Amino acid sequence: MKNPLHVCIVDDDEIYKYALMKSVKPLLEGSEVTLFSNGEDTLSYILENQNDIIALPDIILLDIDMPVMDGFQFLEEYESIEHVLAKKITIYMVSSSVDPEDLKRAKSFDTVTDYISKPLREDKFKNLINAL
């Protein structure tokens, strides 16, 4: 695991984010966590910090269903800017959707490392960050 780590959680479900942060807090000690509620805000942040390897997250946990710009819309935009970023970001899609179409679509993006069904538990999260 890289240390310190910059984790970015993009989800409109505030309770989920709250619970996740609580459960994985011990794992993220010394790491930085940035929270967003939709894809658009996340994309703006990345673009603003495209040359800043510290400000850019190492990992993004991306929800699908969000207002303003959902996870898939974010990925479409992200693909076009990925090449200008100062570092490579690992993206996981994390959703409660059990629709196979969503799974299939998520995996069609080269930028997505894997699709994870909610709830994202501590052990699973640990595996994710350890894989970095």
Added chain:
Amino acid sequence: MGTKNQKNQTIDIEPIDINAIARIGSWELLLETKTFVFNKISCDILEIPQGILKLDECSSYFKNDSFAAQICKGIDDVLAAQMPFDQEIELKTAQNKVIWVHLVAQGIYNDNKCVKIAGILQDISKQKALENKLIQKDELLNFTINKASLGYWEWNLDSNLVTCSENVYSLPGIEEDTPITIDTMINAVHPEDVEMVREHITKSVKTKSFETLFHRYIIDDGAERTMQVLGDFISDETGKITSMLCISQDISTKKHFETELLKKNQIFNVVQRRALLGHWQWDLKTKLVTCSENMSDLLEIEHNKNFAVSTLLKDVHPEDLESVHANLENTIKTKKFKSFSHRIVIDGDVREIQVNGKVNIDKNGDVLNVLGISQDITKLKSIENKLLENNRLLNFAEQKATLGNWSWNLVTNDVTWSKNLYHIFDIQEGAQISVDTLFNYVHPEDLEKMRESIAEAIRKKSFDDFLLHRIVLDNGTIKTLRVSGEVFTNEKDEVIEIVGISQDVTEAYKNERDLLKKNQILNFGEQISKIGNWQWNLITNDVKWSKNLYRIFDHETSSGITFDIYFEYVHIDDRPKVTAFIDKLFNNKSFEKIIHRIVLKDGTIRTVELSATVNADLSGELVEMLGTCQDITAQRSEEIKFRGLLESAPNATLIINEDSIIQDINKQAEKLFGYRPQELVGQSVDMLVPSRFAAKRAQYKKSFLVSQRVQIMDIGEDLYMIKKKGEEIPVQITLGPLQTEEGLLISVAIRDISVERLAERNILEAKDHLELLTEELMAQNHKLADFTQITSHNLRAPVSNLNSILELYKFSEDEEERTELFEKFEIVIDHLTLTLNTLIEVLKTKSEKSIERSEVSFTKTLKKTEDILLAQISKSGTSIRCDFSQIDKLSYNQIYLESIFQNIIGNAIKYRHPERSPEIIVTSEIENETIRLSFKDNGLGIDLKRHGHKLFGLNKVFHNHPEAKGVGLFMTKAQIEAMGGKISAQSQVSEGSIFTIEF
């Protein structure tokens, strides 16, 4: 030139005694003073005053400068060349008289310096004039000699030499630069005339008189020329003949013309007589007629005698007299002769006369005379008619016999064709024809044969029987021509002409070949079809068999045949049948057929079909029986095999011919249709098929006959056949072609598909039912899918959250944290409660089978909505306009409609644009019985490209609006769809949205 010697040479210019006749004068030019001194004779010649004449005064004496110029030229020459000047010059005197002078000038030198020029001057004008005349005469003579083909020669009797003009040398045997004697001249003439000429000359010398002599020459090219010689003698003072002067003139052309004229006259006379021509002249002034001798003979009047017109017309046929008069009158009137014909009667003999003529007119335009030529054309006319008739007959004959005649002149290579030959070759009549034309048309395969035959005919000088060859016309038609000909030779036995007849025998040749072929086919046919014929004379009991019949019975031809022998061959089991057959023939005296077996000597059994008929005499007694006998063993065995196959076929099968006549049926067919074989065989298959299929069947049959492949009959609809009882049964028919010796037969395999049809119908019904079920299931699935989405996202997520918080709660030891977690519980539970309530409401809506309907009003519903949302409306400054003029009332669920109004208008206010007050326009319309209701706002708008797919989903929010819960449109859609309607949206971000509901 020895000029040095001449420098000191002086001329004595002492006055010369000039002979006045000689007219020689002298003169001097003194160079120092430039003055002339002419003596008297010189002055006379030049017609100038005597005395000294200044050089520059010359021009005033001579009107032109000729004298001065000539003199000056002479002086210049003398001075320049230092040599004498001596020339004859033509000049004009002071009196302007043209004279010729002989001018001589010479320089006189003193100390090498020319001091004067002295000269003489002689008038030579007369001498010169004579010379000129002589030249002219010479030229004239030469011209005359050439033009008149004249030559002259003079024979000096003393020297015996002959001098002659140039053109005499062109005569053969007379050579230039060689002495010519009178013998040379005599020998040069035509060999046949030599003696005659010699005698003539001898006689002329003797008599001193030369009579005109005619003789011939043969010139270089071998042509014969005729000469006329005129001669005269020249004597000396003593009267002795010294020479003979002759002029020879070539009169060949003249002679030729004379001969020609003579010939023509002779010919004319001959022609006049032969053609029974006579010419006459009718003088209008004297009113008399003169005519040619021949005409006089025709009219039986004296030669060279004038006579009246009436005499000319005396023999005219009475019936034609009037028209002849009219023609002559018309000639005078119109001054033009129009040819006419009339008959004359001489000694009861009627002859046809053709009259041509010409009118001569005087200066005043009056008719002077009429010249006429009358010709007896009786014979001509008759020959012409005969010729025409013959030609017509020939043409007719040629056309009928499709033959044409031709001739080929081998000397001129000219080829002529008759009219019909052009027709046979399909070439424009009269077109240029050559030998090659024929060869161009000859069929390439026959060309060599044709050339050889013609070469052979020329070689042998006779034509073989005939030559058969083909021609290929321009349009590709091939014709067969039969050519016969005759070869003509001249007295030297050289072939000069071939004439022949080409007959178009295409049809005949074809027929002949066809006949030959047919005979062969017939012979083969008998053998192939194993048929033979026979005759049985019932009186003599003689039996005759054809060769093939012997072959069928394998009976020796030489053994002969009788009825008993035949009967021995008949299979023992079939003999009663054959006997009965014979009896029947005797009794019925008609045509009968029988099939029976025969047993050959080697034990082979054959089946034969015997056809027979009988001939009776006048009394009705049978005298002869005759017929055919065909070996049908193979057929029979094929038939047996075929029947076996037919019977073993699983389906009902009919065998029909090309005309749809049933030839055979199998047991299955009997069973299927309920007919017995004899009821169907020989009948049209139409009786088994409903007439409504007739047109389609006919069309199908055409294509089947073309393809002739085994196929299932497909006429584009279900096919039925009719049973004997009239019942229609659905069938599937398989057709198959059967090529047989009798021609094409068609096997019709019929499968009764009644049971299959029934099953099919059942399947179709089941399918329809299943489709309905599927639709329902699909609708259920769709709803289920929606619900899965809702449960997975809207229920699973909060439940998952609850679990997460519960987990945290369990392990939390911090009370504050537990309180915080508990608050989170409440949030999740509230959210979950709302979601579940909404879902319950939607499910209730969707599952409600009959939703209560009542008449509702858009106006009233809007009003109620405004009342409920009054606070938001007034707070946001919303203006709501409506237009329900097209339709206001409809039958709908009141609660749903109110909910729809509240949700959509509430959203419009909730998601208003921050920079402007909300404006909502609600309108209704009806189109094609569909009621539409639109809500148009000027709010934030929705990015439909991005969110369109989840616009009406549960808990779907598109803005970061704090109040957005994503329930309203989900509920609205559920309500509208529950009532059988639909909702759609149009939107532009920052401009506003339009929600349209179709009821």
